[in-house]
Amino acid sequence: MINEERLVQSFCELVKIDSPSDEEEAVAQHLIPRLEKLGLQVARDAHGNVIATEPGENPLLLSAHMDTVEPGRGIKPSVIGDRVVSDGTTILGGDCKAGVAAIMEGLESIIEDKKAHRPVQVVFTRGEEIGLVGASNLDWSMIKCREAVVFDGNGPVNQITGSSPTYMRFDVTVKGRAAHAGVEPEKGLSAIRIATDIINQLPQGRLDEESTFNVGLISGGSVRNSVPALTTFGGEFRSRNAETFDLLKMQLLTTLEQTRQRYREATIDEDLEVMFQMYQLDPDESIVKLATRVMGEMGMAPDIRPSGGGTDGNVFRLNGIANVVVGMSTNEMHTVNEYVVIPDLVNTAKFCQQVVTFGS
Structure with missing residues (x-):
């Protein structure tokens, strides 16, 4: 069962760890022992991405990124009503630490409840905010999955990225x-x-x-x-x-x-x-069908909409990994007004739990 108190505490602990792009090592070191405690074999690739693997056939990739944008140093989260907010001088860091926290809580609840589940591989990347750099430098020889769920979208978990643009920097x-x-x-x-x-x-x-x-x-x-x-x-x-x-x-x-x-x-x-590079989501992909079916069973209507942003999901697709990018409960990302809705964060963790245990 998802533990709301633990989830919120985990999220707040994560955002207190400074991890602007290219400075993610402290948060990586925080996550590695937690992943190992869940029984996953943790490794780092040459770029410093964290890759945690569970033995078994046909694993599902769960992904989020460790870095945040500026101003993201010295974040002071607080709970006001059903929201987690910063003190207004920094971002909150929900992008993407709400996704990280939801993945960790989903997996912790599965292990605690001893639920049968599909094997997973967890990838926490570096440098997503500066051009998907971590995913672009991922050691693909270490990746065993052909399908992934990327927890890096805006809004509630049932908000699915239906398309994403091609992005040129100059x-x-x-x-x-x-x-x-x-x-x-x-x-x-x-x-x-x-x-x-x-x-x-x-x-x-x-x-x-x-x-x-x-x-x-x-x-x-x-x-x-x-x-x-x-x-x-x-x-x-x-x-x-x-x-x-x-x-x-x-x-x-x-x-x-x-x-x-x-x-x-x-x-x-x-x-x-x-x-x-741009992509258009195919609703007939098995990973999309799985995600939308789980959402339906949770009583949520999938809300597939285009996005002007890119995620590690763009890079995964270029490397042959079908994926769906879902909301992670954060709103007004990249601003000092960013906030995370706690019930949405709980649903994101529940979705992670149920998408991994579905059919097992």
């Missing part, structure tokens, strides 16, 4: 020419001015129901009285429509080339990388 470096801004500015070539010209020609925000574009980083200049010689900016675009995605890429590259023609004495370099 970084642009502009090199101009420095000069004293008060004595001989005409000898300078402002890298900041060139960068802002580029940014002003690019789209921004929501472009349609399937596509977004964002410039989220910019840095340039060294002192107030110098024409800036170097500026960098970075951003992303994503779309669930392949044609729109290609058009956005073309627009970015065309804008950069046109700017090079206008500022021939400047150097403009770009670095583009596709971080994950």
